[in-house]
Amino acid sequence: MMEASPSTEPPATTDPPPTTEPPSGDVENLPENIKDAKEAGPAFHCDICDAELLFKITQALLPGLATACVDNTTGGVFRSPGSVAADIRKELVEYLTQRTETYVAESVVQEGGPEMEVFDNPYDIIAFLIDEFAVSKRNLFSRVSALLLSERREDSIDDFAQQMEINGFWPVDRREAIVQTLLKNVDVKNEYHCNMKFETAEELALHVPTCSFRVMTCENEGCDARFSANKVEKHDSVCPFKIIPCEQKCPAFLIRREMDRHCITVCPMKLVNCPFFSVGCKTGVPSCKIEEHQSQELHYHILYILQGMYKDAPDEVLKERVDQIEEKAGGRLANAKTVRSLTSKVKDVDAKLPPLVIETKKEEETSETEAKPESREVSGTNGNTENAAGTKEVVNSESAPPSSKDSEEAPEATAENSVKGSEVDTKNETNED
Ligand SMILES: [Zn+2]
Ligand SMILES: [Zn+2]
Numbered sequence: 208m209m210e211a212s213p214s215t216e217p218p219a220t221t222d223p224p225p226t227t228e229p230p231s232g233d234v235e236n237l238p239e240n241i242k243d244a245k246e247a248g249p250a251f252h253c254d255i256c257d258a259e260l261l262f263k264i265t266q267a268l269l270p271g272l273a274t275a276c277v278d279n280t281t282g283g284v285f286r287s288p289g290s291v292a293a294d295i296r297k298e299l300v301e302y303l304t305q306r307t308e309t310y311v312a313e314s315v316v317q318e319g320g321p322e323m324e325v326f327d328n329p330y331d332i333i334a335f336l337i338d339e340f341a342v343s344k345r346n347l348f349s350r351v352s353a354l355l356l357s358e359r360r361e362d363s364i365d366d367f368a369q370q371m372e373i374n375g376f377w378p379v380d381r382r383e384a385i386v387q388t389l390l391k392n393v394d395v396k397n398e399y400h401c402n403m404k405f406e407t408a409e410e411l412a413l414h415v416p417t418c419s420f421r422v423m424t425c426e427n428e429g430c431d432a433r434f435s436a437n438k439v440e441k442h443d444s445v446c447p448f449k450i451i452p453c454e455q456k457c458p459a460f461l462i463r464r465e466m467d468r469h470c471i472t473v474c475p476m477k478l479v480n481c482p483f484f485s486v487g488c489k490t491g492v493p494s495c496k497i498e499e500h501q502s503q504e505l506h507y508h509i510l511y512i513l514q515g516m517y518k519d520a521p522d523e524v525l526k527e528r529v530d531q532i533e534e535k536a537g538g539r540l541a542n543a544k545t546v547r548s549l550t551s552k553v554k555d556v557d558a559k560l561p562p563l564v565i566e567t568k569k570e571e572e573t574s575e576t577e578a579k580p581e582s583r584e585v586s587g588t589n590g591n592t593e594n595a596a597g598t599k600e601v602v603n604s605e606s607a608p609p610s611s612k613d614s615e616e617a618p619e620a621t622a623e624n625s626v627k628g629s630e631v632d633t634k635n636e637t638n639e640d
């Protein structure tokens with residue numbers, strides 16, 4: 208395609224290298240076919256394009272131009288990006304105008320072929336063509352691959368694009384006018400622009416306020432998004448400033464962009480660990496429902512504490528013990544809201560009950576470290592029932608918290624704590640917390 212045109216600047220001999228400032232003057236010329244397009248046909252055309260897409264493509268033009276200018280002048284002593292910007296801009300506009308006129312027709316022919324990438328979205332098409340143009344402007348020097356990948360090149364491109372933005376080299380309304388034409392060229396399915404035609408200017412004027420592509424602004428306070436009328440619902444569903452009810456169903460209403468933070472900080476429905484998490488209650492509880500959970504699950508919380516006290520005891524035995532403790536305490540346990548306070552109350556009550564007896568068939572000789580939990584058996588439903596076949600084991604309560612309420616296996620270490628024939632030592636401190 209196009210090769211870099213030779214510099215038209217006079218050869219400088221003593222002058223310092225030219226500034227990289229792009230010309231800020233009004234040197235841009237619209238190609239003839241853009242001017243003509245507006246006058247074609249007798250009908251009055253509605254020209255409105257999708258506002259969001261128009262903006263997005265308009266934003267892509269400056270970096271594209273900057274890339275072409277930098278890559279065209281890399282390594283040149285007397286040619287700077289600024290010195291070629293006006294020429295290359297003109298070429299870019301001509302190139303994009305011509306290519307968008309034929310791109311869709313060509314891509315239909317080429318579809319399925321290995322040669323050409325095929326894009327559907329107008330943005331993708333135009334971005335691809337901008338890139339194609341920039342590649343064609345690379346000079347010999349910039350084709351060295353190491354340069355193309357260098358950070359310095361990226362910086363130069365960013366800087367030059369920014370300079371052009373600041374000094375108004377290519378004002379946004381000019382770019383928008385060009386993009387409008389490009390967009391219509393590639394949007395053959397009419398998804399992103401209005402193609403309605405009218406016989407009279409009056410009819411067109413009547414249509415414009417109701418055109419589905421007319422530009423709307425978001426009404427939510429703080430949001431300055433602009434979009435086509437047919438995208439109102441789509442924007443509304445993602446607008447960061449829309450006020451919506453809390454996603455975790457607390458009574459609060461807040462703007463969407465603050466939802467995540469609310470939900471993990473102040474929301475009363477935020478899930479928190481139960482205060483008895485460390486002893487085995489792994490249920491996540493909404494922070495405002497902790498009290499409710501504590502009274503509803505008291506039975507289980509007591510069970511977890513007993514599991515910590517009697518490592519070797521089967522759950523069925525401990526569940527009965529919980530019932531006995533609750534009966535004996537008569538509601539006094541309900542206001543113990545921490546592991547420490549509930550543990551100490553449970554121990555107090557537990558001490559007033561007959562010692563908990565666990566039947567095992569463990570051999571007398573079995574060494575303590577080889578205690579096999581699976582050899583334990585409970586005869587009958589009452590843990591206190593003596594069984595002639597087994598040994599009578601009373602476990603002391605000093606031990607680590609259990610891992611879960613469903614655990615049937617006692618950790619091996621508890622064998623060290625079992626004291627045969629002795630009473631439960633309720634004065635021991637547990638090491639919860
Ligand atoms: Zn329209
Ligand atoms: Zn909005």
Ligand SMILES: [Zn+2]
Pocket residue numbers: 453454455456457458459469470474475476
């Ligand atoms: Zn909330």
Ligand SMILES: [Zn+2]
Pocket residue numbers: 481482483484488489490500504508
């Ligand atoms: Zn709990």
